[in-house]
Amino acid sequence: MTDHGHELTFGGFLTPAAGQPDRVVALARLCEQVGLDLVTFQDHPYQPGFLDTWTLMSYVAAATARVRMAGNVLNLPLRQPVVLARSVASLDLLTGGRVELGLGAGAFWDAIEAAGGRRLSPGAAVEALDEAIRVIRAVWDTDRRGMIRVDGEHYRVVGAKRGPAPAHPVGIWVGAYKPRMLRLVGRAADGWLPSLSYLPEGPDDLPALNALVDEGAAAAGRDPAAIRRMLNVTGTFARSSAGFLAGPPDQWVEELAGLTLEHGITTFILGSDEPRAIQIFGQEVAPAVRELVAAERATPAAGGPSTLGVTPTPDPGYA
Structure with missing residues (x-):
């Protein structure tokens, strides 16, 4: 796979530590101050040491003016799709279009079940995510007449009203690693959001995984280039x-x-809670990457092999 030409964006991936709520908000503000486009938070609703991610995002939205927000990624088994869709749309309206939706099919099933969620097999979790995306898109689709009808195996929504619609086309970004989930990304999502640290061979895994996303898109009649490829990075x-x-x-x-x-x-x-790392990433790395990529894209060989000398949520095990 080669560059599809999407605009480059950069963000922060912060720990929503309940013991230091003021610091979390300060780091989110710092992400905005240093020019990052996005601030994201991991979501583990069963973890008492973490702030609730959705509540935190709402607070951060009021404490910032420009930066966009997303869960990275939201735990679907403990977040009902209709309510989640309306929460996303509501915050997007309140912020003037600064919310995106990162979704995960679930992991840590002992903790999910202990918190009242349903334990799902790997295959069922993929099916449930597929159904949930259909529900969420149906809630947002206020241009379509009639009530919502998604009569799924895991989510049955029959007769619910549509709306509200978000302020902008919210991206649905899915954390995925295994073939069925990656094909689902291609078929139904707007972006693929894995973590580099969970790829066993690092960047060397990306061609095969990208190919599975492309395969899912092609099978659904979608242009693979329309799906944004994202990456959580640490270093x-x-x-x-x-x-x-x-x-x-x-x-x-x-x-x-x-x-x-x-x-x-x-x-x-960038997965980091260190202010200095966030500052370097936003003020030094991000602008220089944009400049270098723009220069490479402008060359006659753009789209061909790069001349750069580059060495190429835990995997839940879904097929």
């Missing part, structure tokens, strides 16, 4: 190189630009 900033995304900002710039040009990744979300 360290240091004076000298110690491996992939472990070194000076210039090294990060080359390696992230390579992921865009060689694998089509156009959203990078």
